[in-house]
Amino acid sequence: MPDGNENENGEMVSPKHADDIFEEFKEHSVAEFFTKNKQMLGFSGKLRSLTTVIHEYVTNSLDACEEAGILPDLTVKITELPEEHMLVKVSDNGPGIPKSHIGRALGQMLSGTKFHRYMQQRGQQGIGATGCTMFAQLTSGKPIHVRSSTGNGMIYECNVSVNVKTNAPLISDVTEYEGDFRGLEVTAEFADVKYDRSEYSPLEYLKRTAIANPHAEIYFVDPAGKKVRFPRVSQMLPDRPHEVQPHPLGVEPHVLYEMMRISPARKVGSFLTSELARVTPSKVDELKVVMPDFDFDQPPQNITWNDARRLVNAFKKIKWVAPSADGLRSIGNEQIDVALRSLLKPEYLSVRSRPPKVYSGGVPFIVEAAIAYGGSAGKHTESGISTEIMRFANRSPLLFDAGGCAVAKAVRAVDWKRYEIRDFDNAPITVFVNFVSAFVPYTGAGKQSISSEPEVFDEIKFAVMDVARDVQRYLSGKVREERKEAKRKAIMRYIHQLAVDLPLLANTGTSEELEKKLTAVVFTRFKAEEAEENEEHKTREIMIEESESEAGETAENKIEFDEEDM
Amino acid sequence: MAKKETSENASEVPLNKLVGLGRDIVQDIQMEHSPSFYTPVRSRSNIFFKEEVGTLTLGDKKEKRTFVHVSQAKKFMQTVAIASKLKSFLEQGLHTSIRGLYYQLKFSLGEDLDEDLFEEQSESNPLIEDLEASLDLKREDFNLSTDRKGVVAGNMIIRDKFGGEESVIDASKQGRSGWMIPSDVDNGMEFVDVNADYVLVVEKDALWQRLNEDKFWKKNNCILITPKGQASRGTRRLIRKLADMKLPIYVFTDCDAWGWYIYWAIKTGSMNLAFLNKSLATPEARFIGVTMSDLQNYDFLKKLTINAKDVDIKRAEEMKSYPWIARHKEWVEELDIVLKTRKKLEQDALQGQKLTFVGEYVKNKIESGKVLP
Structure with a gap:
């Protein structure tokens, strides 16, 4: 295992694992933590940061379209602003986000919009898009602008930012009007980013996205005004992945932690058997042997990040029936x-x-x-x-x-x-x-x-x-x-x-x-x-x-x- | 008129053979086969000493020359081009050298092909040999001449038809220079009269001039030839023809491996021209000298030896390894002395005491029958 990873500038970035992340911020807001450790979300280096922004918005759009059974049409436009600021606009023809959800989707970390539907998706943790909002806030000082419609004839526009201290979304400048549009359009302004045409660039990222997603139509306008179109070459929507419960061997501590926080279960034991795959009461008994000092009867909402981490470690000491390959x-x-x-x-x-x-x-x-x-x-x-x-x-x-x-x-x-x-x-x-x-x-x-x-x-x-x-x-x-x-x-x-x-x-x-x-x-x-x-x-x-x-x-x-x- | 007919007949055989080769190839193509012809293998592995005739000859191994093969296509096409050109020479009754032929065929294969039919003469020479060997003819039969080398004097009258004219040559009336032997002594050449008791072949021109001045050939009624070193095809062919007239052939060379090799090339034919030896070699030839044993009989020669060079030693070793030489114990003895003493003796040394001794020496040897096989 390498001790760290090189970013595109050849600098070593900390290989901090999510385990450490969550342990540290325990009492603090998730948002606050990521503000201080934004490289963990891919915001390190000017080139990489811009590509990460594109990546987060594009994967969200593709996931949303597929879930709704829509062949995706994406438009990505990057515009250069004075003082080396960049304006990124990503729009799709997806299902849109209902106005009541916009704040949670784009202005709150780990909001639970995605992770509880445990399936094979591009994005998984409900961090990405909110991370971009925070990154915009941090570098340009501006909220992101959202335009969304579920296709019901009403278009909803607002600005979104994150209250870093509380990890709560801040919505402002709301307008709602009639119009013929369906989908989501996010516009965000960043500094500390750079555009080029290297193999790390948004263009290369979109080209490869097009290769892996022949059912998507992607249209890109670069800062020089150059337009590139990656046409849809397949009319076949990918099968929707099945929702599957996380398998004990595949679940990460922060996911487990969040799942327990919002779980309706009364005891950790029953949480495990009902919300993780392949966990039976007898397996819980085996876990008790591995963790004799841990109280499996306490409410899952009470446990700490560290408890979650210990549970994940304990999972690895027991034999499990393999997870289903159905979700692949x-x-x-x-x-x-x-x-x-x-x-x-x-x-x-x-x-x-x-x-x-x-x-x-x-x-x-x-x-x-x-x-x-x-x-x-x-x-x-x-x-x-x-x-x-x-x-x-x-x-x-x-x-x-x-x-x-x-x-x-x-x-x-x-x-x-x-x-x-x-x-x-x-x-x-x-x-x-x-x-x-x-x-x-x-x-x-x-x-x-x-x-x-x-x-x-x-x-x-x-x-x-x-x-x-x-x-x-x-x-x-x-x-x-x-x-x-x-x-x-x-x-x-x-x-x-x-x-x-x-x-x-x-x-x-x-x-x-x-x-x-x-x-x-x-x-x-x-x-x-x-x-x-x-x-x-x-x-x-x-x-x-x-x-x-x-x-x-x-x-x-x-x-x-x-x-x-x- | 009768004379003209013989001249036409002479070129008829080669002409027919060339046309026949062409017909076979055309037939192959018309039947949509890959065109080919066969030629005897001329490499060392297919050269044998044929004891009953006493010459080096080619064995039965044949090589197929075919057009539809990437390494042979060009050569095949070139061979046909040569054959076609030779046919036209014969039809026109014109002669040229192999270099002349090469220039006749050095032209571009086409505007779009950056290639000449022949780039170098070294490409055409072996193909001429292919044709000679596969059609069993000499290049002279195709009106290809080689450089002349070799001079003759003696009682011999020849009629030479060349360039549409006819001249009669008397080899006894050529003064100090003698008659230069042409490359072709067959086609258009007719021996009118040959009056001699034997033929004496002398390696070196200097010795030939000595014997000519001494009127040796007149006094001894012989035909005096010098090949001036290694005998040319024309000279070898002339010696063969004189032997066919039942004249004894005596060869007189330096006492060294090189001189002896000249003798053996005349006698058994050379390996390079093994495919022609039937008409070039003279197994009846006998060797006069100079020999290493002459040192015993002529005291004065002992002081006139010179050191053999490495090439002489190497050649001597090679000759000893040839079975057709090694079967004669006299020759093995001679070669062993060379290898032991590392000495050699030139023909010219015989003049050491007295210029006219050369004639005496030759006469002595022939009369006493002290010749080597």
């Missing part, structure tokens, strides 16, 4: 295929969505991998083409902290030479990996890097090897084709002169006839050669597959589901 929603082969094809126009593309696996003894996850070769695949810069690794967690692009990420490490661990890719770093290749799980093992609170759990690392590597094998097949076929073509051409260039000389020598035949027939002979001959070569090639492929399945055995730990999951 992958993007799917077809959707990834259409998205990568439309955006990268690759010469060759291979996509593989793998069956679920588990890590940490019980957390289900799915890895989806793709390799695009040629066309616009790879990073195209003035100094040439280099390989690009696109990381996603639940369809959300991970742009930062690549170094410590299991995806980057696993991709690098592949022996690319074996797949006809001799110079991996400078190949016209885009490697796509989407990690799907209700519990993504992030390395830090920044949520930009997946931790290298052994099962996670192996599965990512095997998924990439899977698609790399297709690429290898394609490339070796291409190389073969090119060689054959070169050979054929080398012979063809002499046909004319031969056809000119032969009738003179033989006193028979005409040049035209001989030239035509010679051309035909050369073509047939190379067809025959091709058939022979294909035979050889087959045996080679089989050999590779055999050797790889041997290597794969250790990682193929099967999920043991109980019967109700079958």
